[in-house]
Amino acid sequence: xVYFLFGLWIDSDITLPTAGSIFLMRPSVDVVIREGMxxxxxxxxxxxTSEAFGEEGKLxxxxxxxGRFLIEDGRRITYQKxxxxxxxxxxxxxxxxxxxxxxxxxxxxxxxxxxxxSMDGKTCSIFVGDSGAGKSTxxxxxxxxxxxxxxxxxxxxxxNEAGDPMVIPSFPQIKLWQASADLLGISTDGLxxxxxxxEKYSLPIMAQFCRSTLPILEVVEILKEPGQVKSYTGVEKLxxxxxxxxxxxxxxxxxxxxxxxxxLVRLAGKVLVRSxxxxxx
Numbered sequence: 001x002v003y004f005l006f007g008l009w010i011d012s013d014i015t016l017p018t019a020g021s022i023f024l025m026r027p028s029v030d031v032v033i034r035e036g037m038x039x040x041x042x043x044x045x046x047x048x049t050s051e052a053f054g055e056e057g058k059l060x061x062x063x064x065x066x067g068r069f070l071i072e073d074g075r076r077i078t079y080q081k082x083x084x085x086x087x088x089x090x091x092x093x094x095x096x097x098x099x100x101x102x103x104x105x106x107x108x109x110x111x112x113x114x115x116x117x118s119m120d121g122k123t124c125s126i127f128v129g130d131s132g133a134g135k136s137t138x139x140x141x142x143x144x145x146x147x148x149x150x151x152x153x154x155x156x157x158x159x160n161e162a163g164d165p166m167v168i169p170s171f172p173q174i175k176l177w178q179a180s181a182d183l184l185g186i187s188t189d190g191l192x193x194x195x196x197x198x199e200k201y202s203l204p205i206m207a208q209f210c211r212s213t214l215p216i217l218e219v220v221e222i223l224k225e226p227g228q229v230k231s232y233t234g235v236e237k238l239x240x241x242x243x244x245x246x247x248x249x250x251x252x253x254x255x256x257x258x259x260x261x262x263x264l265v266r267l268a269g270k271v272l273v274r275s276x277x278x279x280x281x
Contacts, residue, residue: 002029006104006156007168007213014079014088014095017171017202031075031103033095038070038080044253054253059102061250066090069099074106090195096171101154101246106254110157110263111246112219115139115174116150116167124167124214126155128244129222134278137180138222140203144184148210149174154246157216157267165216165270172209173202218272219244232273241268 003010003018010016012033042053042060051062062068066085070078077099079091101111114128115135119142127138136152143149151170160166178199181188191201221240223229232240241264242248251257 005171006100006109006154007158012095014092016092016096017173017204031077033077033079036078036080038068038078042253046249046253052250052253054250054255056255057106059106059250059254061098063090063094066094069094071099071102071106074103074108077103087196089193093194097153098247098250102250102254104154104156105246105251105256105260108259108263109168110165110260110267112155112157112241113153113244113246114155114219115152116155117142118148118150118210118214121148121210122214123217124150124210125217126167126219127222128219128240129278130224133222133224134180135222136174136176137183138278140174140176140180140184140186143174143205143208144186146208148208149205150210150214158213159266160213160215163266163270165267166213167216168213169209169211172205174205176201176203216271218274221273221275222278223275224278226277227275229275229277232275237273238264238268240273 001012003012003016005018008030009028010031010033011029013035038060042058043055044053046052053060057073059071065082067079067081077095079095081091104111112126112128114126116124116126117139118124127135129135139149139152150167152174154170156168157165158168175194178188188201191203194200194202251260
């Protein structure tokens with residue numbers, strides 16, 4: 001099937017969540033996802049104990065008990081399942097997360113680890129934060145209040161002709177832990193688990209999924225612990241955008257760190273960056 005996600009036509013042999021599927025091959029497919037054999041390693045290793053490798057335009061990483069993934073030139077993802085893996089949810093999770101993040105970066109896209117929400121349908125806010133800070137909970141809280149969702153976990157940013165940063169819509173779902181769903185009064189009955197062994201669920205948001213690319217109003221860091229809410233400026237602003245870039249350590253492996261950093265400098269000069277406390281229900 002061919003899907004449209006992140007502004008790209010993607011021909012995938014594994015089912016992907018989307019606002020609409022195209023069943024005939026388009027002549028201008030941007031990305032191909034296929035199961036196949038992958039190499040054991042590439043030229044450069046992230047660290048002596050890491051299972052992430054790279055070389056110019058390529059990234060290879062392994063996930064124990066799940067499989068190995070190769071992302072090439074912003075155009076192709078190859079996945080090799082672990083022989084004992086019997087479900088596809090885990091493969092899909094990494095295809096739409098780390099793989100898609102790296103592929104977009106290879107295409108020159110800035111990728112932040114967060115959630116993009118539009119309260120007015122005209123602009124969007126990006127919520128970033130450390131693991132467990134409540135990014136998806138914040139997005140789901142705004143969703144419950146009628147806001148539109150552009151992206152969950154992987155936020156793709158490009159610049160329009162005027163030089164303004166824009167968020168490209170991803171796909172219509174929010175991933176929620178059971179505890180967050182309980183906090184927000186969202187029933188998980190009938191929802192699919194992101195992975196069979198995790199109490200984390202895919203919440204479909206078709207009616208409130210924003211299908212339009214929107215300009216960025218602000219980037220908001222959610223504070224995991226109560227602290228001083230502030231606005232960031234200068235080098236501090238750039239550092240925060242770097243900190244919350246998706247898998248920033250992979251960029252050097254792919255030979256694109258300098259170009260990506262230049263994009264972050266451009267983004268920092270265009271957006272408001274501030275912090276806020278996590279949502280209280």
